[in-house]
Every structure is written in C-alpha cells, then in structure tokens.
Amino acid sequence: MQGSELSVVSRGIFDCDEAHQSPLQADYERIFQTGMVVLDTNVLLNLYRSNEQTRLDTLAVLKQLRDRLWIPYQVLVEFWRNREQGSIRHHHRGKAKEAQAALEKVPRSARDALERWVAAVHLKNNTEVAEQIDRVLDGLVKAVDEAKTLIEMQAATDSLQGTASTDTDPVLAELGPLLEGRIGEPLSPEAHAKAVQEAQRRADAEIPPGYEDFKTKPSEQAAGDYVLWVQLLDEAVRRGCDVLLVTGDVKKDWWSPQNGDIPARPRMELVAEVRQHAGVALFMLSPGDLLTWADQILDLQVNQASVNDLNQLRAAENEGKPTTAGWTDESIKVFLTQLAARYQVQAKVIVAAAANNGFVDRATVYDLAGYPADRQLKGFTRPVSTIAKELEEGGVLTGEEPFLLQTVYGSESEPSLASGFRLPDEVVPLICEVFEGSGLWPVPRRSDNQAGKQRAVRIAMAMLPANTVEWTVENIEKAAELGSATVSAAGQDVPVEYILRELESHASLWVRET
Template structure:
C-alpha cells in the first residue's frame, strides 16, 4: 500500500504564493531583475529609487541581471528617456498653451460682458497664479530627479544602476548556444509554451531575438539559480499571462508550467515578485523604507488608461487603412469587452483555414504611432489582446475595461 500524503503534497504549483513565501524568497533567493525593473528607474521618484536601492544593497550579490535583460535595458534605454522627456515637455507645452487660451477666453468674455476691470484682473491673476504654481512644481520635480541624459557619463539614473549592479550581470551565452536558445525560444512561442508565447508576433518582426527574449531571460536565470543552488525569484513589472498565474487580475505566483520546468532542474522553489513587493516586504531584509515609497513604485509600474480621444483616433486610422480591427474593437465593447474567435471570422468574412496570427499587429502599430505623436499615453494596455487556452490558438480577444466604458452606447457602427 502506498504511503498516505498531505493535501498539499505534490500540488505546489496549485498553491498561491504566501507572505511567508515572499519573505523566504527575498531572504534567500536569486533575485533576477527583468529589464523593465531597470528601465523603470527612469520613471521612479527619487524616494522610490532610494528605497529599491536599499533593498538591492541589503540583498547583496543575490541581486542579479541576466545578460539578456541587460541587452534589453541598453536596447530600450534611449526610448525610455525619450518617453520621459516627451511627457515633461508635453506638460510644459500644455500649460503654456492653456495659459494663452485662457487669456484669450478672458479677453473675449470681458468684451462681451463689459465686466469691470477689477473683476477681470482678479480672474486673470487667479488663473495666472494657478499656472505659475503648476509650472513651478513641474520644474522643481524635474530638478529633483537629477540629470537624465543619453550621455552615460552624465546620466544620474544610469550611474546609480551601474553602482548597484557592479559584478552582478550574467555572462553572454556562447554564439552557438545563443543561436540554439533563440531557435528554441521562437519554437516555444509558436507552440504556446511560457514564457514568451504572448510575444509570438515578434517572431516575424525581423528583430535579432524574434519572440525569444523572455525565454532567454528565463533560461539564463534558471542556469544561474541552479549554479548557485538558490531559489529563483523573477522580479518583473511585466504582468502578461505567459509569466504569471492570475485569477481575476490577482497575481498568485508563477505559472504552473514554469514551476514544473524549474523543478526538473532544481529542488529549490520558484517565485515571482513585482517591484512593489520589494518595498512592501523590505523588512524581511531589515530595511526601513520611507512612507509612500511603495505607492511611488506602484504608480510608475501602473499601466496607463486609454482616453476617448486616443480611442477615437485609433479607430479612425484603422478605418482609413481599411482594417477590420476597428469593427472588432467596437463589437467587443458591446459584448462586455471580449469577442470570440468564431465571431471574428464571421464579422471579417475570413475563410476557415485563415490564421489569426498577427491579427492585433495593425492596432499595436497605430498605438505606437499615437504615443510617439503625443496623442496617447505611454505604457497603455494592449487595445486588442489575445487570450489563449494553453496552446498557440487565440480563443478570443479582449479590450481594456476602460475602453468598454468609453465606447458604451457608441452607435457609430450601427446601420444607417
């Protein structure tokens, strides 16, 4: 007769991470930082940077960056600086533009109402003072952030990261090993094997890594954790479902497939943490962090929301290009935010043998254009996102909840 076991035995991947798990991970695991954690240092407030730096210093040489994550950091550093600088300049421009528009409106109001000079001057002063205070706060915050520049010798954020990560970046794979890993990463993305299957469209983009970027981070992180015989802790701001086990938008831990894959190589545990959790559980490393640091990190990591103006412009450009995705987005908005695969084929008139691979690519391309033009916020959730059933086939597509609200009652797609 086989030996009886406890209810939890053999079901580790079905049990969400607990507070004790997170504390254990911080105290003894290899903290493998994804590229987005490093890039978000450009978005964090000085308070948040100081708090995260204190946690990294307390963890010592267990803080580690895979060579692939470092590659992605350097590859995206300029764009991240551009996005940051653009947001600041856009606000400066908006304040100046609105100040001038307000003055013009006051002039028109005064002429049409014959308001007294005293009242007019009081209104002008109140509005002028408001814009002056706002501009002063903006410039003060920008000055406190320090120097951010392309020039690596002058970039305060980069200099701080280099100091924190000295001798903590993994080596590159040998050329043949890297080629094999890229091939395997693209194969896994095509087959719907995590992590990275959500990047399957990148396989056709012509980029150096194709869809293999996440897999390379995963492979190198596993190798380092096994080499050191440590639990593996992936620290990432990425919230995609090819990394996380999520239920109703609650992050419960790593996907069961990742837990099983790491268990084949090590008897140590696998954990996943978001940057905010490094702050929330800093006391596990005897680190005291300033109040407000956690919310600062969370705001920087948070995904922006779509605006009505951005949604309308996206739909208009899709329609101008003759893309059927505009109709799909509108239908999803009337259907609780999702559309089934079969309905897409029906609405678009596709043949049964047609694949939906790359279906959301025009939407992603136009979204990026809108962000470059300052017409849409950065860090937006995907407008049209596939949902998979464990394989490579997208069973349905979803749109962000706020877009459902924005388009609710929109009859622009109704018959005339």
C-alpha cells in the same frame, strides 16, 4: 516485498501543477538569505524614471541583497538597448513638458468656452460681466503659471544629471560595482537561435512567458522574455536554490491577475516549469512589493512614498493603453511610405506579402531584393523596427500595433533558417486597399502565364524534400489528370493534391520584369 522495494511517494494537497501556495514572510526571509534574486530590465531602468527618494530606497535594498542578486545576460542586453531612449533617461523632463503643454491649453479653452457662452446668452455688451470674466481668466493664467513653475522645479530635483556620458551617469556609477560578477553568460549562437525558434513555437501555443510580445514586436525582440527565462532556468539548476524574480512586467504571460481579494501571482505554468527543470520554487514580486518586504525583513525603513512611486510607474506602463489597438489606413500608409523611402526592399516584401494573402516566402524575398543565394536574412526585419520606433516617438503610432513582418522559421532540414515572412491578418486588406496599383505593388511578368506557373511550382517544391525527378507544371498536372494521388520525390510519396494547392495558393505571386 521480497526482492524489491516499493517506493511510496507521500503526496500532499499542494503537490500538483495546478496548486498554488500563498507565499509567507518566511519564504521571503529564506530567499533573502539563501535564494537567488533575479532582476528584470525594468527594475534597472526604473532608477532613471523614479524620483530621488525612490531611487535611494531602491539602491539601498539592492545593496542589502547584493550577495543574492543575479542578472540574466538578456536583461543586460535590454538595459543597454533601452537606456538611451528619451523616455528613460529624460523621463522627468519629458513628463514635465507633457504636463506643462496640457496646462497651457487651459486658459485658451476657458476663454473660448466663456466667449461662446457670452455670445449664446447675448452678453457681449455687458461691461460688468466682461470685467468679471477678465479677472477670472487672469487668475487662471496666474494659477497655471504657478503650476508650471512647480512642475519645472520638481523635474529639476528628480532629473538625473550627467547621463549623456557613461563616465558621469550616476545610475551606472551605482550599478557597476553592485552587479559586478553577478551577470550571467549569453547563450551560444546556436542555443540562441534555438531559443528564438522555441519562443515562436510557444508563442503560437500561448505558453508563457513572452507570447504577448510576439503580438507587437519582431521575432528576435519578442523572444527576449523567453531567452531571459531559459537563462534563469539554467542558473536555477546550477545554484539549486529558490528563485525570486523581481519584475515590473504586468502582462498576462507572466502573471495570473488579481481576482477579488486574491492577489496577482506567477502563472502556474512558470512555477511548474521551474520546479520540474530545477527542483526549486519560483516566487515573483513587483519592484514596489520588493521594497515592502525589504522594509519588513531587512529593517531598512523604506519610505512608503517610494513604494507608491514604483507602483505608479508600473501602472503607468499600461495606463491608457487600448485593449485592442491596431493599424489604420492612415498609419499603414505613413509607415510604408517612410519605410520605402529608406528601406525599399522591406517595403516591397511587405506589400508582396499582402498581395499573396499575408505570406511571402524566402525565394520571393531574394527575387525582390536581388540578393545572392549565399546571403543570410538575419536582421532583415530590423529596418521595420527602426521606422516603427521613430513613428511611435513622433506620435504617429501608439506602440501597440502588431509588428508587421513576423519571421516564419524553418523546414525539417534547416529549422533555424527563415522560410519566409508573415503579416498580421488584419493588415492585409489595409495594405491592399492603400497600395494596390501603386509603385510598390508587384506586377505580373510580361511573359505568358506558364512562367508564373513554373515559378509557383518552384515555390511549392521548396517546401518539400529534394526531388529525384524534374518537377514541371506539365507532369504534375498530367499526374492529376491520370488520377494519381501522389508523385514520387526523394523516396517519398508527395500528394498531388498538396502540390496543386500550393500552386493555387501562390497564384498571386508576381515579380517585376527584369
């Protein structure tokens, strides 16, 4: 063509966002040589939970890949947030106690069962049968004692000593030099706030990664996967090389699950986003699969038992978890009672939200708490997390309950500001049933209903542009009676129907007499 060149793109069968190309050994060889190997938090925490051989094999692989390793700052945050949990540092001791406690019930259960059988078949006076039962039970007690001893010895072998102090923690002693200079920078406060808000938006639309966490965690923690993802994308752009993310996370917002003989693979949306953002390829491996490929490519002679151990740890993270788990009358009562005993403001806000069909706005929170207008709500949901974690460790909660107080962000003028808090739909009737009429339940003012209407108007107006007229119940209702469709506010026509709907939706908002 004269005057211009026609650019022709040669597109192949794999050149679309829906396509998936199975990774080959050559892909992993290239990444081990020139790519970026990103470790998720669970890879580091597994060093506490693994047995001794697995720990040694994992560290050997990571040391071999040292020049390729990179840790998002969010991983560092989550590592330190979780490291001191008993289920991490004392994993082997804790599991040993669980197994021993279960074994201790065996002789008692066996004796009870045999006694019921003897009574049912009328053998109480049969001396020969009684002697045989005693011999069986004695043997069972001996076998249980031997099993408990075996468990105790293995726990002693696998448990790490010195983890109470960072100076003597053997895992930190290995990770310190290994990761020096290989940890990314945190997001700026502004970028972090924006990422948390974007994580909420993506979670609402179920855009991976991280939306699954919003079902069970407070917004700030639930956004962790997306914050990690933003940091990974930025580093991929900076380096311009293929990315291998090693993670023990098995949730569907990271992986497309195994389908028959087709193995699990990264969500296609994640692969496409890395390609569009950084122009590179994304690969993902579980910790066990990393050891398998390292054994083949790096010639490290990884013990197959270590691979099995990591795969079992990964499976155990999800083993026994119900597909749907939620709050019950009893658990919500225990939770809110304990929350109220230590953090009464948060308890009052949760119950007020339940009284208002699951939502409580910013103005109501400030009224209930008695906060000054210049106080921020950052960290407001942290006490809810604290009580939930304590009750989970005490066995009252499963850890799968939806997080009670989700932050709702912003308005057009202040998108990063919390505009209120919302409860999961399923807990609203539970809280109402348990707490309506209790000391936590909001009560109406003793003044007439006009004050309540005025308050509802203020709440409705807080969601609209700053107004140029004095908003009152009277002028809004008068506009509606005259058939006006809108009321002028800050140069905009605000629908009267919208305002009246807001009045109706906030009709159940009450505050205590001050």
